[in-house]
Structures are given as structure tokens and as C-alpha cells.
Amino acid sequence: MLYREAGQFKTSYAADMAIFPIRQDRIGVIALLVFAFVGIPLLAHFQLWPLGSDYFLRAILIPFLILSLAAIGVNILVGYCGQISLGSGAFMAIGAYSAYKFGTGVHIPLEFLGTEISIAPLPMIVSILLGGLMAAIVGILFGIPSLRIKGLYLAVATLAAQFFFDWVFLRVKWFTNYAPSGSVAAPDFYFFGYLVNSPIERYLLCLVFVTIFALIAKNLVRGNIGRQWMAIRDMDIAAELMGIRPLYAKLTAFAVSSFIVGVAGALWAFIYLGAWEPLAFSIDRSLQLLFMVIIGGLGSILGSFLGAAFILILPIFLDQVPHALGVPVTVETVSHLVFIVTGALICYLLIVEPHGFARLWSIAKEKLRLWPFPY
Amino acid sequence: MKADVQERPETASAGHVVADRVIGDVVLAVDNVSLAFGGVKAITDVSFDIRKGEIRAIIGPNGAGKTSMLNVINGFYHPNQGTITFKGKKRSQMRPYIAASQGISRTFQNLALFKGMSTLDNIMAGRALKMRRGLLWQALHWGPALAEEIRHREAVEKIIDFLEIQHIRKAPVGKLPYGLQKRVELGRALAMEPELLLLDEPMAGMNLEEKKDMSRYILTVNDQFGTTVALIEHDMGVVMDISDRVVVLEYGRKIADGTPDEVQRDQRVIDAYLGISH
Ligand SMILES: Nc1ncnc2c1ncn2[C@@H]1O[C@H](COP(=O)(O)OP(=O)(O)OP(=O)(O)O)[C@@H](O)[C@H]1O
Numbered sequence: 212m213l214y215r216e217a218g219q220f221k222t223s224y225a226a227d228m229a230i231f232p233i234r235q236d237r238i239g240v241i242a243l244l245v246f247a248f249v250g251i252p253l254l255a256h257f258q259l260w261p262l263g264s265d266y267f268l269r270a271i272l273i274p275f276l277i278l279s280l281a282a283i284g285v286n287i288l289v290g291y292c293g294q295i296s297l298g299s300g301a302f303m304a305i306g307a308y309s310a311y312k313f314g315t316g317v318h319i320p321l322e323f324l325g326t327e328i329s330i331a332p333l334p335m336i337v338s339i340l341l342g343g344l345m346a347a348i349v350g351i352l353f354g355i356p357s358l359r360i361k362g363l364y365l366a367v368a369t370l371a372a373q374f375f376f377d378w379v380f381l382r383v384k385w386f387t388n389y390a391p392s393g394s395v396a397a398p399d400f401y402f403f404g405y406l407v408n409s410p411i412e413r414y415l416l417c418l419v420f421v422t423i424f425a426l427i428a429k430n431l432v433r434g435n436i437g438r439q440w441m442a443i444r445d446m447d448i449a450a451e452l453m454g455i456r457p458l459y460a461k462l463t464a465f466a467v468s469s470f471i472v473g474v475a476g477a478l479w480a481f482i483y484l485g486a487w488e489p490l491a492f493s494i495d496r497s498l499q500l501l502f503m504v505i506i507g508g509l510g511s512i513l514g515s516f517l518g519a520a521f522i523l524i525l526p527i528f529l530d531q532v533p534h535a536l537g538v539p540v541t542v543e544t545v546s547h548l549v550f551i552v553t554g555a556l557i558c559y560l561l562i563v564e565p566h567g568f569a570r571l572w573s574i575a576k577e578k579l580r581l582w583p584f585p586y
Numbered sequence: 587m588k589a590d591v592q593e594r595p596e597t598a599s600a601g602h603v604v605a606d607r608v609i610g611d612v613v614l615a616v617d618n619v620s621l622a623f624g625g626v627k628a629i630t631d632v633s634f635d636i637r638k639g640e641i642r643a644i645i646g647p648n649g650a651g652k653t654s655m656l657n658v659i660n661g662f663y664h665p666n667q668g669t670i671t672f673k674g675k676k677r678s679q680m681r682p683y684i685a686a687s688q689g690i691s692r693t694f695q696n697l698a699l700f701k702g703m704s705t706l707d708n709i710m711a712g713r714a715l716k717m718r719r720g721l722l723w724q725a726l727h728w729g730p731a732l733a734e735e736i737r738h739r740e741a742v743e744k745i746i747d748f749l750e751i752q753h754i755r756k757a758p759v760g761k762l763p764y765g766l767q768k769r770v771e772l773g774r775a776l777a778m779e780p781e782l783l784l785l786d787e788p789m790a791g792m793n794l795e796e797k798k799d800m801s802r803y804i805l806t807v808n809d810q811f812g813t814t815v816a817l818i819e820h821d822m823g824v825v826m827d828i829s830d831r832v833v834v835l836e837y838g839r840k841i842a843d844g845t846p847d848e849v850q851r852d853q854r855v856i857d858a859y860l861g862i863s864h
């Protein structure tokens with residue numbers, strides 16, 4: 212009886228088109244946002260459970276937010292536009308290294324022209340957004356083959372992008388400012404002159420990014436361009452016969468997706484890792500993001516969050532629960548268990564419920580809407 | 587411009603009497619079109635025209651090349667020979683979305699809906715060409731972008747009312763019964779506000795009731811909005827009832843062209859339909 216829309220009449224199309232047309236959803240989301248923006252900082256400030264130590268913020272909440280953001284980006288391309296990508300890790304890397312270069316000053320010697328290009332270090336926020344922009348540009352370039360090739364072949368092409376950029380960031384020393392070890396450290400992060408340093412500040416910065424980009428992504432997918440993406444995904448020939456240009460639809464999906472993934476990559480490097488090596492953005496990362504999207508729900512913004520939460524929490528859960536039950540498990544066993552559970556779940560979801568957890572959630576809501584009278 | 591006025595024979599099954607429709611000049615001309623897939627000749631040297639405001643049926647036995655003809659008209663297949671002239675512009679090669687932007691829309695023999703989307707989104711997708719706000723405005727979903735979205739939503743709601751599919755507005759189309767999917771597909775084509783509407787067997791697999799409804803929708807669209815319709819249909823009763831002129835294909839060739847009465851009496855058509863080999 213609590214979750215019911217009876218009596219809530221929509222008097223305009225604008226109200227019907229709102230992100231959360233049902234009042235209970237709206238209240239729930241506002242409560243969640245208030246808790247995320249106010250409640251968690253307060254808990255952390257007063258060191259209350261579960262935020263008594265930094266662990267929860269540093270090891271769970273911050274990576275959860277950043278990977279959710281990356282998963283939203285991947286979901287736009289894979290879930291909404293139906294273009295499989297195994298190169299998301301590379302696009303995170305492009306965002307991270309571009310932001311690093313812009314943040315530490317770009318210097319390109321052009322000796323054969325007797326000149327050089329020099330850009331002074333830019334503010335971090337600007338660098339991160341430029342990192343997204345560079346990823347978007349590369350994304351468009353790598354999206355061009357998608358006009359010709361589909362499915363498995365496109366997956367292989369994006370895999371090639373992954374290996375190519377792994378190699379570039381490992382071998383082209385210019386990107387790492389000639390650091391001998393190949394590992395780079397993020398410069399201090401100033402937000403409009405304010406040093407972002409403590410875990411709670413980092414968390415809030417990520418939260419702001421994720422909230423804004425999730426809203427933008429939601430707006431895009433429920434508008435004209437989102438319908439074009441889904442039309443291309445569901446039936447590209449019919450879409451083209453209706454006047455939807457595959458070139459425009461696919462390349463915008465690559466651009467928007469890569470932009471968001473690139474920004475997430477920059478945040479991952481600057482906020483979560485602090486110092487990193489090219490390995491941080493390997494094929495493993497690409498696969499992890501793809502799994503998040505499949506488990507959370509293809510074609511769902513909410514699903515991106517659910518998938519990221521699941522993938523992050525599963526290893527912790529499998530580590531803690533047997534301990535709590537007094538069953539001794541080794542670290543290797545846990546990591547094997549993670550593979551088994553993730554793999555089995557992906558097989559199950561792909562066969563039974565391709566829309567993942569997000570769909571299960573909406574089925575549950577549908578049931579709740581009718582409860583306790585099923586008809 | 588002189589237009590010859592033609593009276594439509596009373597359409598008994600749909601219970602509609604439509605008078606004083608204006609059949610105008612030729613809007614689409616197909617000239618000597620041939621199309622082959624490797625060795626298979628799908629269309630051989632076919633010419634016919636479609637006049638503004640008429641309902642033009644294309645009939646013929648299975649594999650006669652009807653669907654291929656529609657695919658040539660809206661630019662999906664490029665003919666090996668011959669030309670298509672639409673609204674006075676001649677072309678032999680053209681991308682489908684250009685045909686769409688010039689005002690040609692269609693439905694498909696085997697449903698081609700966007701299965702993962704709701705009825706509403708499917709029909710809204712039909713207005714993609716008409717929506718002009720850029721990505722940045724859409725990202726904000728506010729101001730002009732919101733106004734545009736609402737304006738098109740209103741137009742789409744009119745189509746939903748017209749096709750009587752209000753109850754499935756938010757339902758994912760993949761799970762709808764076949765007859766309703768066909769209706770949604772018509773809605774999507776109508777959302778483009780086409781000048782020429784191509785319908786590939788819109789009533790295939792429908793029961794009598796559904797066929798009557800579909801005939802009624804087609805006649806209303808044609809009558810009220812002056813939309814020119816090209817229709818492929820196997821049900822002869824329906825074809826004879828609602829079409830103004832009929833072109834008959836067999837083995838990729840045109841074997842007859844004329845009013846339903848003329849075509850019905852044509853010996854070659856009778857032979858083709860009785861399966862007599864020549
Ligand atoms: N894409 C294609 N590749 C190869 N052959 C094709 C293709 N499309 C159609 N054909 C062939 O062209 C011929 C005409 O096919 P078409 O689909 O136009 O017939 P149709 O009149 O629509 O038949 P039906 O009543 O069964 O729908 C057939 O012999 C078919 O096998």
C-alpha cells in the first residue's frame with residue numbers, strides 16, 4: 212500500500228516525462244541524495260559506524276562512485292546503443308593521462324619547425340574535463356569502424372584499441388613526463404583554490420561529478436538522441452529507413468560514452484589511486500566494467516550503479532562472510548569464488564534476464580505496487 | 587496544375603464512404619527499374635507511377651518482387667537499372683535517411699519495431715528527423731529542449747489516440763500481441779508525417795476484426811491527411827475495397843496495371859493467381 216501511484220494524476224506531459232514520475236521514487240531519491248551529500252559527511256565527521264575509520268570511504272565509497280560513473284559511460288555505448296566495447300579501460304587511461312598532462316603542463320617540442328607548443332599547467336577540474344574531451348575525440352575515431360563492422364568484429368576492434376593504448380602509455384615516455392619507473396603521481400588537487408585532500412573531501416568531489424553526469428546521461432537517454440541510440444541498437448535497418456543517421460547516432464554514442472569514461476578514468480587516477488601505472492587501466496578493467504553493466508542492467512542508468520556496487524562488494528562479502536561463520540578461507544579461494552560467482556551470474560543474467568538487477572528491481576516495484584492485492 | 591477528380595468505389599467492408607478525394611499529379615514515378623541479387627532477378631524492367639493522394643496497391647504471388655520494389659523506392663536497395671523520380675527529383679542512388687527526410691516512410695512485412703523500447707518511444711523515434719535541438723540542450727532537458735519534447739509528445743499522443751493504443755503506451759513493444767505491434771509500427775510510420783506511406787502487408791496474419799480496423803486507419807489517414815499510400819497486400823478483398831489502382835507483379839515483371847476492376851478481369855492476373863505456368 213505504501214508504494215502506490217493511485218491518486219497521482221499527471222496533468223501535463225512534462226510531469227509524465229519527469230525522471231521519477233512516481234512520488235515515492237522521487238522522495239526516495241531525494242532522501243538518498245541528502246544522505247549522500249549530508250549524512251555521510253556527518254557520519255564521517257563524528258566517526259560513527261560504519262565511517263569510524265577512513266576504510267569505508269577510501270576503499271568502498273570512492274571507488275564505487277567512480278566505477279559507477281565509468282559504468283554509466285560504458286552502458287551508454289553498450290547498453291543503449293548496442294555497440295560492444297572491450298576498450299573501456301583504454302578510454303579511462305586516455306582520460307587519466309590527458310588530465311595528467313594538462314594538469315602538469317603540456318610541452319610539445321616541434322624542432323623541425325623550430326618552434327614548440329607549451330601550455331602551462333591547468334586547474335585540475337579543467338584538466339579532468341579536457342581528459343574527457345580527449346577520450347571523446349579518440350572514441351569518435353575508434354567509433355568510425357562501427358559504421359562498417361558489428362558485433363564480434365567490433366569487439367575485436369575495440370580490443371585492439373585497448374592493447375594499442377596499453378602499449379602507448381607504457382612506451383611513449385612523453386605521457387609519463389619521462390618518469391623512470393613509468394609510474395606517475397597525480398599533482399595536488401585544487402578545487403577553485405581549495406586543496407582537496409581528506410577522504411571526505413575526495414568523496415564529495417566524486418559525488419558531485421557522479422551526480423551531474425548521471426543526470427546528464429539520464430537526460431540524454433530519455434530524449435531524442437537516446438531514442439536514436441536505442442533504435443540503432445534494436446533494429447538498425449529500420450532506424451535508417453526512418454531517417455535516423457547511423458553515422459550520427461553511433462558516433463555521438465561513442466563520443467558521450469568515451470567522455471564519461473575518460474572523466475571517470477581521470478578521477479580514478481587522481482582521486483582514488485593518487486599514483487598509478489599503465490596496468491591500472493588494462494583489459495581487466497575493461498572486462499570489469501562490461502560485467503558491471505551486464506549484471507546491473509544493459510540500458511539502465513540505475514543498473515550502472517547496481518552493477519558497480521555488486522562487483523565491488525562481492526569480493527568483500529565473500530571474504531567476510533566465511534570468516535564470520537568461522538570457516539577459514541584463503542585469499543586465493545576468495546578470488547576464485549569471485550570468478551565463479553561473477554561468471555555464473557553473468558551466464559544466468561544473459562540467458563534469463565538481460566536487463567540485469569535493474570529489471571529485477573522494477574519487477575519488485577511492480578509487485579509492490581499491486582501488493583497486497585495481486586489483481 | 588490540373589487534377590483529375592476520381593470517386594472511390596464504396597468501401598463496404600470498412601463501412602466508409604469517401605467521396606471527393608482529389609487525386610493529383612504523379613508524385614512518384616518508377617521508370618524501367620531492374621534489380622538483381624547475384625543471379626536472382628528480383629525486378630525486371632518495371633515502370634509504374636503513384637499519384638498524389640491515391641491508394642496504390644502492389645500485388646503478386648510470393649517472391650514476385652513486391653518487397654524489393656518498396657526497398658528500391660525508399661533507397662534501401664539501389665536498382666541496377668532505371669530511375670525513381672519522387673516529387674520531380676530523379677535519382678538512382680540514395681541513402682534511406684534521405685528518402686525519409688523527403689517524406690517517405692514505411693512499415694515492414696516482418697515487424698521491424700524497436701523491441702527494447704516502449705510503444706511511446708517507438709512512435710517518438712519516428713519524429714527523430716523533426717527534432718532539431720542539439721546534444722547540449724538535450725543534456726539539460728530544459729528550456730527549448732523540453733518544449734520541443736513536449737510539442738512532439740503532443741503530436742505522438744494524437745497518433746496514439748487515433749490508433750486506439752493508449753492502454754499500451756508505456757508497454758515494451760516486444761511483448762505485445764502481433765496485431766498491436768503492427769498498429770504500433772503504423773503509428774511510428776505516421777509520426778514521420780509522410781507524404782508517401784509504404785505499407786508492406788500491414789494486415790498479414792490478422793483476423794477479420796483487426797483487418798477491418800487496419801483498413802479503417804489506412805483510409806482515414808489517406809482521406810484526412812491526404813497521405814499517398816502504396817500498399818502490398820495478399821488479401822484480395824481488402825485490395826479491391828480500398829485501393830484506387832493496382833499494379834501486379836509476377837516473377838519480377840509487371841503483368842498488369844489499372845483499377846481493381848480492370849486488374850481482376852485481366853487474364854494474365856487470373857493465370858498468375860491460379861498458378862498456371864506460361
Ligand atoms: N536480400 C536479398 N538477397 C537475395 N535475394 C533476395 C533478397 N531480397 C529478395 N530476394 C529475392 O528476390 C525475389 C523477390 O523477393 P521479394 O521479397 O521482393 O518478394 P515479395 O513479392 O515481397 O514476396 P512475398 O509475397 O513472399 O513477400 C525473391 O526471389 C527473393 O528470394
Ligand SMILES: [Mg+2]
Binds near residue numbers: 652653
Ligand atoms: Mg514481401
